[in-house]
Amino acid sequence: MVTSKFSWANIAIVLSLCLGSISYGYNFSIISTTVGQPTWYASMGLTADATNASLYAYSNQMIGTIFGLFSAGAIFGALFVGWVCDAYGRKKSLLIAAFINIIGGALQAGSVHVAMFIVARFVTGFSGAMFVTLVPIYIAEVAPPATRGLLVGQHGAFFLIGYVLAAWVGVGSYYSTNAQFNWRFPVSLQILWPLLMCCFIKWLPESPRWLVSKGQNDEAWQILEKLHSSTEDSTHTFAREEFYQITSQYAVDEAAYGVVSFLDLFRKPPFRKRMLIGTLVMWASQANGAIVIYSNIVGLVTGLGFSNSNSLLLSAGWITWACIGNFTNALFLDRLGRIRSLCKPIPYFLVDFRHIRHVLTSKGLTVIGITGCVVFVIIEAAIVKNYGSSTNKAALAAGVAMLFGFITFYGGFVDTTIYVYCSEIFPTHIRAKGMGWSLAVFFLSTLPFLESSTTGFATIGWKYYLLFIILPSINVFLLALFCPETKGLSLEEINGVFNDKVAVQLTHLDTEEKSALGACILQGTPVGSQK
Template sequence: MVATTTYNLTIVLFVALSALTYGYAFSVFSTSIGQPAFYEYFNLEQEGPGAAHTASILGVLNSLFSAGAAFGAISMAWLPDWIGRKYTIVTAASISLVGGALVTGSVNIPMMIVMRFIHGIGVGQCITITPIYLSEVAPPSRRGFLTGQNAVALVFGYLLSAWVGYGTYFSSNGTFAWRFPLALSCLFPLILLAGSPWVPESPRWLIWHDRVDKAWMIVEKLHHDATDPTQRMAKEEFFQMRTQIDFDRTQDLSMSYMFKTPSLRRRVFLGCGVLLGSQACGALVINNYSVVLYQGLGMTGSMPLLMYALYIVVGMIFNIVSSLIIDRVGRRTLFLVGWTSTAITLSFETALVAKFAGTDNRGGNAAAVFFLFLFVTMYGSCIDGTAYVYCAEVFPTMYRAKGMALGLFTYYSASIAFLTPAATAIDNIGCVTRNPIPRRLG
């Protein structure tokens, strides 16, 4: 068994900043729309005759971000194989940095819509390249755990955005309250760019491009065993890489071939289906509109932002649990438990929201909040990180980048269908207009 070295773990955790970049950027907007000053600055109405227009604007802002992420994801079908995994990470971080800065500086809704799309491209690239890279630098025996750090970092980004949004709610400067959380999205790609010179290229990509000596130096450092002077396990891993890549060179690596070949086509359907299934659970809709959902369940002031932050804490905890048990329990078992439990949980949640949203029934509203937290417990434990790991693993090495690109393109394309009507739907059932966040003084 190849050891997990400190150096290997350090590289994995640092590159996972790319997933954190995505997680923070994707989640932070849900806290900005929880700030009263956001609506004041853009002349949007939370209640009254303009509320429907506001809901449609929020739907466009969220769906265009997902559309950008879909374009970013599909670009990973060729970019990592062309310029390498390392420089793909640099490219994704650069676009995320520029996009985040321009979103922060938006002065009107049309500008924000366009900049959210550009920002989405960058973070869509970030979240697609991360599991590809992590799976290629991890030893096979620990691949589930190390690749699972992708989901842990992603949810940690959710966590940071939630608590930053909650903290800035109390600022006397309304513009700072919604702009600062957006501005903070630039920090993580900036750190990633600053540290990128020390990130090694994927040894598999180097072998493919006949840089065998450089690839061995990286493998030896990643999987070095201090108790074995011959480095037998690292050499066996390296031999397996070279043998696999020698075979890969004889294959047709085009995307069209993936759909023509039954075994590869089945893998495409599995990878895309798993990520589509993780999206169809409704996790992104709940995440992006948590604040307005909590408002509809009778919470006012800063309480919806606080509950959203606690919701993310629970998700973070159970994503860590998932990364620890995934190699023992298995991917399929986690999926079966996760999809069954989230379906049951959302059935109860839907019934409770339909009956009690906008009412003064504290018991019914509390039960609805409980099922939201139960949902994220099961989703984080069984589906969130497992889907990324499974999609990265189900494809042979030479098709991994294309497979992940197709899978996440499917994921974000589906999110457009879910997120675009969600704000209007929530408005129609009363969650937005019945309990708007009160305006602060000062």
């Protein structure tokens, strides 16, 4: 198979789609700075003052609900988009997501009481999940195998840009003398990114794999020819090979499985394995406390003795560092691999049970990113326990440093990888449903943590961190045992990892085999002839 890197067409598509990634990141993250604005509490009839015990308890409950309802909306949005983007295509689904996002952002900015704000968060959660599901699917379906990790990884990197924008907009707005502007302006910007996306959607091509699934092979070929056009490949060999592989694989999958219902995803063993792996990866990514720290970063820093203004500045710096980590994660994914970016070899002497030792060391896996997160959570919990209510500036500064250490491992090894991996493991005819399910699990996993985090930190303090020490320690071994590598394979060839038939093997053919197959493909026009 001719090696194809990315073209300017790939880059333009990725950057346009990543406006959806920014939308999700901004939607989710803006609440972190909003709940750090005293004027928001006043507008919503809430308080951050613990001396007013009854109102303070009620306020914590409402904030937990606000966090939780975003995730609840996201669960429904992820499942909905799994159906709608198969039925109507990737482009139309992006338009629907943008429209819903604009409505949710406008309602949130115009909220006059906390109930209206909660409903608006549910709506923006619904649309945010549509974006966070659609964007990696779309990019994966137009990216060459050799650079798919880098290109799909931009989704994770760009929604961190949404986090960064939300953080610094929140910091800037904090200093405004206009009490309503303090919090209404930042949340109103939620409508900007989907509006910008609407301007670019017209120029985006539809996914060629979706077009093949609808029998529109001629249009799929034209798109692939443009996507992989280069001076080094004047005969469009790479595009021809990929088109041949896509159409052949879809014909095989259609003959083997026909129409696949949602229940079939759990009934048929090859699909069930993928669904369970997607569930495990997304659950593990959230059960290490990342979502709680993301959402409560301002409050956590304030709890370490810093002022509101300094807490906002430190949280903005923390999220900026996370963004850098996500871009770094995307850069090495195609070299290091999906699982190895989560994992590294286990020392032989650390494993006591022979069977487990054999499996783990033969795969060479243990989760490095999540393990690193656990280490920093342990230290953070110890600092909060011993110095949380003290005036020991060195210890409190160390507490903030541990939060930065945590995000170094999470952003640098985990946050981008999970979206790339889950967008790859499902074949074309179930990719949208499988990715929708995985993201629904992602948001369902966040729900108990977000609902309980504010009250948990307020009532049991440092002990709440124990959740994020015990759970990821278990997940480390599950990920190492069950997750196969997908690096370097085309989307169609990943079928073989799950014991499904691969119609055409291109990536690992030798030179003679490539020449023979290339000659076969070039004998006739590829447009619509290999259905």
